[in-house]
Amino acid sequence: MQNPELPTPSASEWKRAHEALMSSFDSVRVYYGWIDAPFGKMFLARTHRGLCLASFRRSEDALVDDLEKHELLPEKAGSELDRERRQFDEYFKGKRKRFQLPVDIRWGTAFQRQVLEAANEIRFGECECYTNVAERIGRPKAQRAVGNALGQNPVAIVIPCHRVVASGGGMGGYTGGLDVKRALMEIEGIDPADGVHERREH
Amino acid sequence: MPGKARFAEILESYQKEIYRYAFRMTGNPEDAADLLQDTFLRAFRAFPRLPKDANHRAWLYRIAHRQILNHFRSERLRGTSPIDVAADVHDANGHPDDLSETRRLARALGRVVRDLTPRQRTALLLKKYEGLPYRDVAEILGMSQENARAQVYQAMKKVRNGLKREES
Incomplete structure (x- = not known):
């Protein structure tokens, strides 16, 4: 025997439940x-x-x-x-020098966020060495940790970790690959071979 | 689909039937909507720890079942009526002539189902209306397959007797 029908939600009840579920x-x-x-x-x-x-x-x-x-x-x-x-x-296309986007970097450690915030202050077309960034956050001996934190940058380009380079004018590292770092520097007209620019105070 | 199932796909695939199940268990669209949200939010939090080969459907019903039992418990504590399955029936495909009979039968069935224990009701809905195998029904209810069969048997017996009483 076929099971007799049980009450079933109406289309409008289902729609309300579905919308509430989605918004939750x-x-x-x-x-x-x-x-x-x-x-x-x-x-x-x-x-x-x-x-x-x-x-x-x-x-x-x-x-x-x-x-x-x-x-x-x-x-x-x-x-x-x-x-x-x-x-x-x-x-x-070289038409934007600054991103105007909110970022959500809640998953990093407090130290990582501090490093990323410091990197975020480096302007378009400028670069800074790991030592400078370490000094700016009050951890002058933590260059390596600064490098690691930059390597964990979840929002590449928007937080411009590609503007941080090695002290001797070398490229330094980049999680996305050095060819990507080089391409980004070309867009911004940065040439680390010219030497590291000290960050200007603005 | 490459790799393991994504939660978004599970959410998409099963939300409607979990809602229908909660609706039939509680007889109340608002409670069912709340239970649907509770079930999927709990499932979402537990999903990263779920084994890759898990049976998603049975897993969701298990969570929904626990939520519904908690709901009944809190309703009992508040002293409100636990269920009212005799809600209206919506049969979009039904012919007008059949509709009143369908509706009458559904209401009668709703009253009978209301008298089942939550376990019997769950076993009946999952086996006879959602088509789950006894293996899954047993897992969801946390009992042996024999016991799940017994729950369905008892539920069917009560429903048959109840419907006879309704007819007379």
Whole structure:
């Protein structure tokens, strides 16, 4: 015998429940997508707080894994990343010197955030050595830790860790690869071979 | 789909049936909506620790079942009526002539189901209405398959007797 029908939610009840469920995930939802940078594909992701990821050379799977590990709910972006895409595009064309985007870097340690905030003060077209950054945050002997913290920068380019170079005028390291660092420096007209520019006080 | 399942896909795939299950267990669309949210938010937090080969459907029902039992417990403590399954039935595909009979039967069934214990009700809904295998029903209820079969058997017996009483 077929089971007699039990009460079933109406379409409007389901719609309300679905919308409430979706909005309950707003605080953990993260939109991700990519842009074509001059040096290849670049992934972007943003939460309701701001841009939380701008990184190079990763697979979509690895990216989504990382986002899920941070207890976020990744969703492929449609127009949600339009502002970010536009600003990156302008930067790559040399038409933008400063990003105007909120960033969400809550996952780093207090030290990492301090280093990133210091790196964020280096202006377009300028560069600074690891020692200077270490001194500026009051940890003059922590150049190596500064380098590591910059290597963990989740929002490359927007926080310009590519503007931090070695003391002797060398490139220093870069998580995205030295060819990417070189390309970014070319966009900004930075030539570390000319020597490290001391950060100007503004 | 490459790699393991993504939570967004699980959310998309199962939200409607979990809502229907919560609705049929509670008989109340607002409570069911709350339970749907509680279930998926708990699932979301637990998801990173879930084994890759986990049965997502059974896992979600297990969480939903626990939430619903907690809901009944708090309703009992508040002294309010635990369920009212005799809500209206919405049969979009039904012919007008059948609708009143369908509705009447659903209401009668709702009253009968209301008298089942939560375990019997869960076993009945999962097995007979959602089509889960006994293995999953047993896992969700935290009992042996024999015990799950017994719950369904008892539930069906009560429903049959109850419907006979409703008819007379």
